[in-house]
Amino acid sequence: MESGRRVPNRVLLALMLAGLLAWLALDAVSLAPNRIVPGNSYRAFEIGGGWPALAMTLPMLVVAGLAWRPSPQTLRLALWSVLALLVLLPWWLVAASASLVEPEMPQARIGIGVSIWLLLFVWLLTLIELRTRLGLPRQLGWLLLLPVLASWWVALVWWLEPLSLYREYQARSDQFLAAVTTHLALVGAAVLASLVLGALLALAMRRHPGVRRAGFGLLNFLQTVPSLALFGLLLAPLAWLGARFDALAAIGVSGIGWAPAFLALLGYSLLPMVRNMYVALEEVDPAVIESAHGMGMNRRQVLLQVRLPLALPIVLEGIRITTVQAIGLTAVAALIGAGGLGTFVFQGLGQAAMDMVLLGALPILGLALVADAAISALSERLRPGGAA
Secondary structure, X not given: OEOOEOOOOHHHHHHHHHHHHHXXXXXXXXXXXXXXXXXXXXXXXXXXXXXXXXXXXXXXXXXXXXXXXXXXXXXXXXXXXXXXXHHHHHHHHHHHHHHHOOOOOOOOEEEEOHHHHHHHHXXXXXXXXXXXXXXXXXXXXXXXXXXXXXXXXXXXXXXOOOEHHHHHHHHOHHXXXXXXXXXXXXXXXXXXXXXXXXXXXXXXXXXXXXXHXXXXXXXXXXXXXXXXXXXXXXXXXXXXXXXXXXHHHHOOOOOOOHHHHHHHHHHHHHHHHHHHHHHHHHOOOHHHHHHHHHOOOOHHHHHHHHHHHHHHHHHHHHHHHHHHHHHHHHHHHHHHOOOOXXXXXXXXXXXXXXXXXXXXHXXXXXXXXXXXXXXXXXXXXXXXXXOO
């Protein structure tokens, strides 16, 4: 407030204005008779006489009005209004599908337009803004998304069979599950290996300044090498090793596949892991270490019982950065035959099939968001003075 007067929440107003402009001016869906023929695009008010679109417009106007004179009560009402919009959006798509798809078009596909994607982005940003303004815990913010996810799941399974993205999934459901498994396996292996190797390097750097200078120099250099270039540099030596040693060939080490992908991911993961672990161990209060020595603890006991527990929140931040980075970089590994969700991205680009691209890109985005939120929540809980 300023001078006893409520100040408008400009962030909410800007977000709702952006949402309204996207909803009114941009294409909401497209209709194609099959996968090959390009579709025709439709704006929201061109479908069903405009009434379904009006039902989505009014809540946005309500939120904009509530943002003009915000208070805890009006912000809570705005929060529920945005949640209602997110829950109702798949059912607007159901109505659009029923209006556009004729019975004699069994292969017709409904594509999600740029307007819908922008609305999802704007409304999720609005939820974050409202959660922050109301001081709600992060965990509650994720719980609020459960009815949204349930609404989308019910609509997809029972009512949105013509949706192009869903049809791409149905045609590749087995491949999709295998790609997710491979993607997670590569990420998990790279993060776990970087955690172990990063801990050893951080401990060595604390004891030997020369190791610290050389180690950070090498790791910084690896970060500057483009991912595709690093994959290419690994092809020849790994192919030579696989051809020369039968034991390596037996576990699949070759110029393409999981081996170069794993080594490249490990190389990119080491810098954030080592840097956070080194800083975390170094920044423990010297007075605490002195007290531990005064209690008779030896060097190993101080490390395991004092330094590591106090450094754990910062170490988890390194794990968070490494995990999110690895989830994205693993998509590129599909170019060298490592599999994963990037396979759909590059196949879709090659076939100019954007829904196949989204079939790979959206799960990668979801995995990154979930990993970021989960590790951040754990780090916050373990931080001194954090959530109980």
